[in-house]
Amino acid sequence: MVYIWHDPSEVPADFGPSVVTFGNFDGVHRGHQQVLSQLIRSARLTHSKAVAVTFDPHPAVIHRPESAPRLIMGLEDKLEALGELGLDAILVVKYSLDLASLTAEEFVEQYLVDCLHASHVVIGHDARFGRGNSGDLETMKALGGKFGFEVQVISEFGSEGYPLHDDDGTDRRCSSTWVREALQEGDVATAAEVLGRAHRMRGEVVHGAARGRALGFPTANLASDSTGLIPADGIYAGWLVDEAGKRWPAAISVGSNPTFDGVSRQVEAHVIDRPREAVEDFDLYGQTVIVEFVARLRGMVAYRGPEALVDQMKLDVVQAHQLLARH
Template sequence: MHIWNSLDQVPAGFGPCVVTLGNFDGLHLGHQEVLGQVIAVAAARQASAVALTFDPHPAQIHRPDSAPGQIMGLADKLEAMEKLGLDGVLVIPYTLEFAQQSPEEFLRNVFVSTLGASAVVVGHDVRFGRGNVGDLDAMIRLGTQLGFDVIVVDDKGYDRRWSSTWVREALDKGDVETAAQVLGRWHSMSGEIVHGAARGRALGFPTANLSPDAAGSIPADGVYAGWLSDEQQHRWPAAISVGSNPTFEGVSRQVEAFVIGRPKEPVEAFNLYGQHVVVEFVQRLRGMVAYTGPEALIEQMHQDVLDTSSILSADPSVIPSVIRSVIGSEETA
């Protein structure tokens, strides 16, 4: 898949193509429906299937103090788009200057002159141009003038329309199962594993700590059953903690995963420090609780691991030996 990070990077004379536009934050099922239509129409027309998106999110430019957090990072979004089968993605650097284009200027400069669009696939709620004054009626009218067809994708969903807002609301409540229903996959974060305070190791549960700048929305505080995938394409069941470690009067929020079934020997076989990993959230086990001391916390952590193993169908028999193998380990993440 071609990735262009500016209009100038698109080859001269590119086209014909079938294109859509949007922020595609989370790349939920609604987005996938639109992109699937782009790919199908492009195949029928023997054209290229292209998506247009923006970085940063326009809300971060127009209202930075109230802009929503991003469900997934740009790199993860582009990877997911490639898996869907797109031929190209144009990532436009979004600026106040760019936003001043009228609807006609935007379509003429980007869709026609740069991409050579023969068709544009959009939803009923499409907005574009200065002040978002361009709507579906304007798209159809300007498409007739500028020489491209407009194909409208009907909204689909469960009890409500699929949307990034719905995903964010679910994650804010820790309802990762509803988020997964809207996304069509488990919600995930990705980032580098860094050194933490080593409290988990001291308790017998060494954890892989995600860097504070990891990509993806952090769900509500609590403990989750999920998966951790490393750079070697291993996918491990994991009990994932999100929060500030209230038992130890923590302050900053952290995402850390205790991996179930990690190899015992040699220790170096499971050194995740510095690796870029993906953490997926499957089900919330409980909220974050401040325990009266380490003993009560250790007992609860044993239960969290058992519950995670049950939910993910991991073999519970591996847990006691795994816990013993990592107590006191200094090299394991």
């Protein structure tokens, strides 16, 4: 069981000792996983609790709202991904200007020492924390001496057993930026390599214009407030996971569908390979579903009419079926 706390007051007074790290962990990619797996090993060796501290919202939303990056995943998916790694607890700290005003020492004392009773703090070489990002590795080492915790330095690069390379073949550090770049290009395969799993979105299924149903390809349309970074426009093979946990193979459309005028950008998934008797009564409206992107089949194209679009959609479904069968 993973304890998830949304406020320091929820942490039991007798909790600890703990091995702690902190960060945004957007995407919980392989670099994050490498750091956290080493944290967990350290916790087991020292008979301590393995704890990750993360922030919500992303600091950029508070400091630079006009240029804040679209998050790779929503908080619910981040907590699920973190929990699957084997952590004992996750503390979600509300990020605010008050939190940002804490000095490096105040942050460490209040959250890592007084709250989580850290015996070890795991930190990267380039970590920054505290007011104006004034705290760094040397600061943490000094605070460890003052408060009585050890500092373990971990280099977050690639992932053990998974050497990752950029397009030119050189090693590249796993990062949330790399994932965003790949998704913005529609390269969900590279995003999955860096993430260690397929990129996903989560949202409620809402009513759309019903054009897909009229064409013989009914779709589950995600609400505009769905979480998860939307990849580049195009057609993808992937999976739809319903509220019951059932995974359905799907052909996923992202974009405004240029064959029709006046259509806003949307994400919609056409579930394939449903049993004949389930086609008519397959109703996902109102459900919160997960859409996972496995591979991009093609870009978004404007066809001369519905007939040409239907012919292409049939080919998309066949290609998606063949690709997903290999997964």
